[in-house]
Amino acid sequence: MFQRMLKEVYGISADSEVSLGRFHGYKHNEGLYLIMDANGIKEQEISELARIAEHMQNFGDRNVSKLLTDREGRQICDWQENKYCVLQNRASPIPEKMKTGRKLAKFHARGRQIPFKVESLNRVGQWKQLWEKRLDQMEKVWSSKLYTEPENDFERMFIESFPYYMGLAENAIQYLADTEIDDKPTKIDHGTVCHERFTNTLWRGTYFVKNPFDWVFDHASRDLAEWVRERYFANIQTSQPEIKNFLAEYQSLTVLSPFSWRLLYARLLFPLHYFEAVENYYITQSEQARHQLEDRLRKYLNQSSDHERFLSNFYHLSEAPVKAAKLPGVEWLLR
Template identity: 30%
Template sequence: MKEILLVNYNVHTTEQVIINGREGFRDHDYFYFIISARNKEMIHLEQAALAYYLSEIGYNHTAVPIPTMGKSWFVEKDHHPYLVLRVPAVQEKIVKSPGTLLAEFHNQTATYSYEPQEISSYGQWKELWIKKLTAYEQKIKQDADSMHNKYYRLLVDVFPYIIGISENAIQYLQESESDKRFHQGDQGVFAFRRYKDHLAQPVIWTDELVYDHPTRDLAEYIRYKLMENDFNEEEILTFITDYQENRALSIFSWRLLYARLVYPIHLYDFVEASFKGEDYERYYIELKRLIKKQAQYEKRLARLFEYLNFDYRKYELPVIKWLNP
């Protein structure tokens, strides 16, 4: 693959590296990563604009797409399109806490003057969640007619539960949209598709960037923590406390956070991945495990505001009653 860099970018690499599981190359000044661009719409130029902005405001470990010598963003090799990402410096040592790191990232990116269109989910959660629910329900019904295996039989049995909890989240989100207790901190920011600890990683990857409400990242980080086997409530309390010391949450944000955690995004992600493969025995085992974990997740979610030391009754925030701690 290094010949792609030499022929199309006049880059002479000196060593091969692997960072975050991605294979790359290094010359004296930069790191380069060659990623598949077969699904070009997933690597949108709006993501490139966000990446360049991050690089400009000090996030030097952002992987930015670079054009070829012929001014093309994509390069072909063996009839396959690729995109080259360049990283000036890999992040090595993190001294700030996860909550502080994320709050500062949101504060800095809130100043971005252009709202993306193609990679933005800001203000669109309800429509996107309804669309996802409908599309998955239709596909599962369609595939189940031809997929006669135990994974699909289990998926068909489980999906009514996914529908039910999804509808609860959508209804809660719809009711939250009429809550006017928001402030400047509710404006759109740069976010990640599924935030875990991306800002503590050596590289910020262009193809993981989106534009959304900041609670997207908060919810996905907390979702991951709630699903851990060795769950520690102090971790999410510290995370939210540190975040709010730098960027306070409005009551509206608290409602969005709760709604997003109710919506079973992690289950949809698993089902989506299974649509793209054929290892149904593994999918069956994993789905059984996820459903078993879901009961534990619900119990922890029921105590979310308690864990986060937030008096939801004082602010008249509703909770979903059937989530029993």
């Protein structure tokens, strides 16, 4: 179906379909074409993504996708009652020994040079209100379940554990608020191109593709924190050397400011893993997904002591300049 769309709407004869994880991909000579679902995405966002992608390419990033326009010059095409965008890439493989931390530092450095104001994708300075909103919503759900018998094991775990995670979320919000009062942002704290969720697998696959549909405009510590969080939970016992190495690679190009360190730590304090498990459980209709989320929540609760140790040791394990940068800990975690 998409091969026909590429031919009729974009004038591209795709040779073969390629597997690219969650996207439909097609190859033509050395070109790679990704079909992106654009339903429900505002035109302003897509036009901003296209401008940012063009900027990143002009500043030397050859792995960033280009947003194609169709034969009529439109960035969004209507096809069989749906909206799509097409991204064009070079079909280049992943570098064999990729230093993800260094690559990310270069990516952020290019993103800081954007010469225009980013509006619809901007998340800079919005974490506090987004976290507060998320916490309020979950507290309402929790309160509504307090005086009824739990329907199942998941609900029982949620009802019992929420006060602890609410405390952790409040710590994160307070730590963030204190950072914004105490510390002054430096040049490296300017907004840059970040990812909704940067993980170790995002840039790894059959081809090296940097997809604008993964992006938001935010503080660089967002990407660092989410990469660290994902690696930690992937293997809580053995992830520390990997995390230390990733942050050292990043800092071989961009040294983190005290403000950056504190934002990174605030984000790690916020228990996003817990929030997502609970939110997804109540959203999904799939019984199988619910069982998986129940197992995941049980695992998180069993690992909470280890997670506390990780948070209390994070500055030490990442070799952050605690004394020189006056980086505060969280008192109850340090006991």
